[in-house]
Amino acid sequence: MTGQDATTAQDHRIGLLDGSHGSNSREFQVVLDPGANVQLDQLVAVRTGLPDGTQVTHYGIVTELRSRFEGADLPSDTARVVDRVIPAEHVRLAEVRVLRVVPELFVAPNAGSVAMRAVGRDRTIALFEDEMKRGKLPVGLDMGGEPIYADMRFVDGRSGGHFSISGISGVATKTSYALYILYQLLETEGGMALLGGRAERENVRALVFNTKGEDLLHLDRPNSEFPGRPNARAQWRALGVGDPGPFRSVRLYAPRRPGVSGTVPGVKSRDTRDVHAYGWTPEQFIRDQLLQFCFTSEDDRSTQVGFIEQQFRIQLLRHLRRLEGGESGAVVILPTVPEDTSFDPDRMAAREPETVRAGAGHVIEDFGGFVDFTEKMANRDDDDTIKAWFGRTQAGTRQAYLRRLLRLRKHIGPLIGCGLKPVSSENARLHVVDISTLHDDAQRFVVGSLLDGVWREKQGTGRVPLRFVVLDELNKYAPAKGYSPLRELLVDIAERGRSLGVLLVGAQQAASAVAPALPRNASLKVAGRLDANEADAYRFLSSSLRERASRFMPGTMVLSQPIVPEPIPLRFPFPPFATNPDEAVVDEARDRERTETIMANLGAMSGAERGL
């Protein structure tokens, strides 16, 4: 050890390795010096000399702290010690779990060794930052305000991918954390470098589903509460972001206003011109085979209904024609097609349909028209047609299928219609899709349809450009049990998505309620405040950390990543972008401009009164 090292060791010394308790290769205990100020999660380094002269450093994290009177044998002795009747020594102990041993030798640190705070180079090694050779993403700040990094290889799909974020609604700040990660990736200089430079970043897309109020429809606006939190700016600076602000490249989508046939988005807290109405034309509905996502609740798949859907979907593709003279997406379903027409849905879907006149068959212009067509087919008394469209199912099953479709008319209806445009992945990096106003069935339909689109688009393109999908309440789309096309799609994305560059940032209240493949395939597991009853499902956390997580305050999370063997608690800073309508800073200049336009129009209409 050089002289300088010795000084540093002295400065950062926190105590000695407990020899009465014993250490092992995984954990040890430090008897803290009287003046040592040590908290949970602090990083510790212990240098040990082996008999052969090898110097080994154990790096660990403080997982528990204890304090007691040495010499007080009985609980009642405490008062005697405090009253100065019996002498006792106040001892404080820190339990430390080993994160890393350098060089990698499986030995226990020596009893009596000096334990130091791991700072500087030691901290870097303790957290494996030296191993993050392909870039490191700042994922938060440790309890002492120092940045914590995740290995980019496990973020961008090279070695792993997907985030799984768990925690109780409201206090676990799951969505906020997902947005924090997106912000780091999509909006910061550091994120741009990690994604491979400006050009690469411009091709990255993130799809965020808004499930609560219109909260996420304001991400492009500054957060009005941010300036009142001077600490937040310093925290962002520590995380390498000098000038945090709103998301700059955002496109917002909402379903069209219910009961209105046009394409006006149904939003209350934003100007309708800021938001795009989304939906699918009947042609897209059929060619993208979105019918399967109409039947996603569990009972739909446990009966023959799913079978009918499959049969019916293929027949729709076979009989599909485009309505002549309209570019709006209306279709005609022919009564008969040549016998040699393929039964391969994907091949048929890829083919541009021919154009026919309205009289050639049944015209479908919206979801209602589609339901009507289904009803008409179900009521045919021609056995061959029934068999072709519904398979060999009983009349009762067909009625059940029809009843479900009728029920969906109200929920899914507004999403299907002529002239509607689906969510595009162009023009912006972040695409926020509001599904908060939709019925559960319609939410599943939208999520399934959009994910299927992303998934199909990425088949065959390789890992880049990356597609991030942020989805809360994963348990609703991929429940732990049962079968649905959406669940299978999500499981497929979880299992194969990382190599295809489709990266899921999934959140759920309880990991146990989600299809096990999702959390299992997530390289980065994050937990906020956990339900104490649920904590058993989080095996990646030590039992003490699980217990602790049930008391986390909003903004405190714990992150587990593949190369660091212990989960690290962290905090992330207050967002500079608005995460709900109340936080949004209203753009006054724009409002004024609009008011002026309206006034000018009014003035133009009233002419003579202009001077007023």
Added chain:
Amino acid sequence: MAIPQTNDTGRRPFIGVEPFDASYGAGFRADEEDEHTVECRVVEDGGHFRIHQPRDAGPPTRLCFVDGVRRTEAHLTRTNPQGETITGIAGAWGAGAVLIGEDGPAEIGHVEIRRAVIFSGGEQVRLHPHPGGWRWTALSVDSEEPHAASQHLQRLMRDTEAAIADHLFAEGWLVVFDGPLHSIRRSRRTPVVGYVKTHHRRTLAVEHWQVVPGLLVGERTSIFAMKDDRYACYIRVGDPGPWAGPWAGIARLEVPASSGSAQAIATVDRAASWLPTFASAPHRDARAPVNLAPVARLEQHLHHLIGDSRLALRAVREAVMQHNRDEEAV
């Protein structure tokens, strides 16, 4: 045990249980017909033996307790080429103090732990230090009495205690010394207080002696002169419980006479006011209440520091082996 009874108190005979754990023997052993009985002169209250309720001296400050422990760790023999064998011991002793200062917690300090090899017959044997951290001072006693070496060990412990006590009362502490003052051989000035837990003999005239069990907790008797060099009084340190005998919970305080009776009275008053605070509870001390809690803790600590007796014996054996090998090599 027999309590001298000269006057009929009008009470019915009753039986008491000694509060000490039986393994410690009785705290009260002053049989009436003991040959060591002395009747000391009362030097306070004009020679009348009284009970005093000392003024409350406030919370204890600059009060310390000094005590020591010892242990014979191995019995040794040394056989010369003529086949004559002498005996010795390897032993350890330690002493220290509990300091109750102006503020802050009670602390253990001034601790000293030592080891020695003591042979009788005036011969010293030097053992090599053991790599495990054991080392022995070579000592001898001239006597060839079987217990001479052990007695010397006791003396060494008392000397160490005395040195610590000296040091502390030079610094102005009120020193409570666990045991009678006569073991501190040099003359002392107050404030040093000997604290005697067991009563081996009657020290007062019978009529005075009978007054002592009437003490309530915190009260003391008038002081009396023990030989020429010490003043003493009895105090009740704690309540031993309704089952206990009349002398349970009573301790004798001794102060040096050299400072004069006025100084002695001031010192015992202060001690009598403070000591009941430190009386131990029956559930945590086998010699409660008179074994003072800080002293008990100090003894426990010293025993702990002296170390494991099995390791000590092993170290002695190994050091002796080494010694014999060296002798052969010479």
